[in-house]
Amino acid sequence: MTEDQAPQGGQQTGRGPLTEAEVDRAKSIALQRDGLRSAQDVNGGRGPEYLDTDLADPADTADAVGTEEDRRVEVLFYDYGHDRLVKKTVDLTRGTVERTDTASGLQPPPSSDETAEAAELLIKDPLGQGLRTDFAAATKGTGLTSPDQLRLRGISFNTAEQSAPAALRKCGEHRCVRLFTQVKDGPWIDTTRFVVDLSDRTVGRIH
Incomplete structure (x- = not known):
């Protein structure tokens, strides 16, 4: 369940x-602890980049204090200051953080903010010339200057799972994103051969 998909209403119970x-x-609740104070978001700002919230797996909370009706969720963040994934297990019923896990090399899908930032970096990069040219052709000369002019979908890129040239060898250790781009009310523009490294803010080419 992502934030965009969350229904309206107050707190539910169980697995609703x-x-x-x-x-x-x-x-x-996850952010009120001191442990994330030194974290950075995708723009280098203070605090981690929020990714997603989902119900915790019952198997992961079997030893937790409470009842089956307690609402336990996992909140995912990415800390760009340390290039690591942070997972906070939160007991919504009690308003507490039960557990904090960190890991490097794990790359869940990017957030909408990360996808937009990746697009902005590509638009401004020399490798984004083809994107800018195709956008101008599709819009009868309009210049591409902002991610807001596109419909975007991002997927994470990890060299532990996919082959890549040496220039992208840190993807996985770094937070890297590939983009699917579409002109609003217009055609798709193929940008899948490019990878944006959000950790060092560079753009590379797969092929």
């Missing part, structure tokens, strides 16, 4: 879908 209010509360 997370509501928007629960997602917001889970994020607030």
